[in-house]
Amino acid sequence: MEQQSLPRWTDWARELQALAQAGLEYSKDPFDRERFQRIRDISAEMVAEGAQLPLERVKTLFCGESGYQTPKLVVRAAVIREGQILLVQERNGLWALPGGWVDEDQSVASNTVKEVMEEAGIQVRPLRLIAVQDRDRHHPTPYLYGVCQLFVLCEALGGGFVPNLETLGSGWFSPASLPPLDLDKTTSEQIALCFTAHADPNWTVPFD
Template sequence: MESRPQWLDWAVELQALAQAGLEYGHDKFDLERYARIREISAEIMAQHTGLPLEEVKDLFCGESGYQTPKLDTRAAVFQGEKILLVQESDGLWALPGGWSDVDITVGENAVKEVKEEAGLDVTVRRVIALQDQHRRNRPMSPYGVCKVLVLCDRTGGSFQPNLETLDSRYFSLDELPPLATGKTTEEQIRLCFEAHHAEHWTTLLD
C-alpha cells in the first residue's frame, strides 16, 4: 500500500489542533481563528477526496473534545480454508464489522457485528492487528481510524436477512470477490489467513 499522503497528515493535524483549541480556548477571537482553521482542514479534505464540503464538515468537524481515532472492528471467521465475508449494499464484500460502540468492548463489538451482519455466533480468539486505516485502505476517510482485526471462532448460527448486508459466504484466498477496499483489502485478508494458521501469533501494530 502506498504511503499516507502529506496533505492528509496536514489536514488531520489542522483539524485536531483546531478541535482542541475550540474545546480548551477561551478568548473569543482565538475561537474564531480555531473555527476558521477547522474550516480550512475540511476544505483541504474535500478538495483531495472529491467529497462535498458539507459532508466532510459533518464527518470531519462534528465532534468536540480532544481528537482521537475512531475504532473499526473487523472479524475474521474461518470455515476450513475459507474466510467469511459479507456483501454490502453496494454489492462489494468485506469482513463483517463496523464502528465500535461506546458502551461495549472491542471484543464484544466484534461478536455483535458478526451476529448482526452474518447471523453467526462467535467467540474472540485473538487480536490479529491494529492498523492505521489511512495507510492500509482506499478510499481514505476524512477522519483518523484504527482498524482492529480480530480472529473469531464460530459456535453456531446462520445468515439471516438484515438491514446491513445482502449475503454472507466463505471464500478461499484465491477466489476472493470484489472487495469494499475502504473496509477490507486483500492484504488484510491474507494477514487473517496467516494468523489463523499460526500456532503462536504476536499482534501487529502500525
C-alpha cells in the same frame, strides 16, 4: 496493491481541524475559542473547495466531533472454519470481513460480536487479536481522518444470515476463491494474514 495519495492540502486541512478541535475543547477564553472555530471553518472550506463537496456536508463529516481528536477504531472479524473465512456482501455488491466502527458503549470484543451478528447473523466468540493496522497504510484510498483497524480471530458458534440494512448476504470462502473485495474495507493481504494467524497458536500480533 497500489495506494493512492491525497493532495498535500488534505494534510494541512486535517492538521488544522485537529488543532482547532483541541483548542475548542481546552480553551476557556471566548476570543480564543472564536479564533479556533474560525480555523475549523477554514479547514472545512479547504476540503469543500478541494473535493468539490457542499460545505455543510463537509462540516458534518469532517468537523462534527468534540474533545481531543484521536483515530477512529474499526474492528474486523476473522471467522475461520474448515479452511474458509466468513465474508459479507456489502450494499455495493463487493465483499468484506464483517465489522465496523467501535461504538462508544462497546469494548473491542463485544463490538466484534455485535457486528458479526448484525451483518452475517452468526454468533461468535472472540479468541485473540490478529493485528492492529493504521488503515491508510493498507488500503488504496486514504481517508481524511485517522482510522485504527483491529482484526479479531473469532470462533463461529452458530446461526445464519438474516436480511438486514447493512449487507446483502454472507458466505464462506477459501483463500484461493475469494469474491471481488471491497478494498476500502478488506484486502486479500489482510485475509491472508488472518489465515496465517489462525494457523499459528504462537502468533505475535503485528502493529503499525
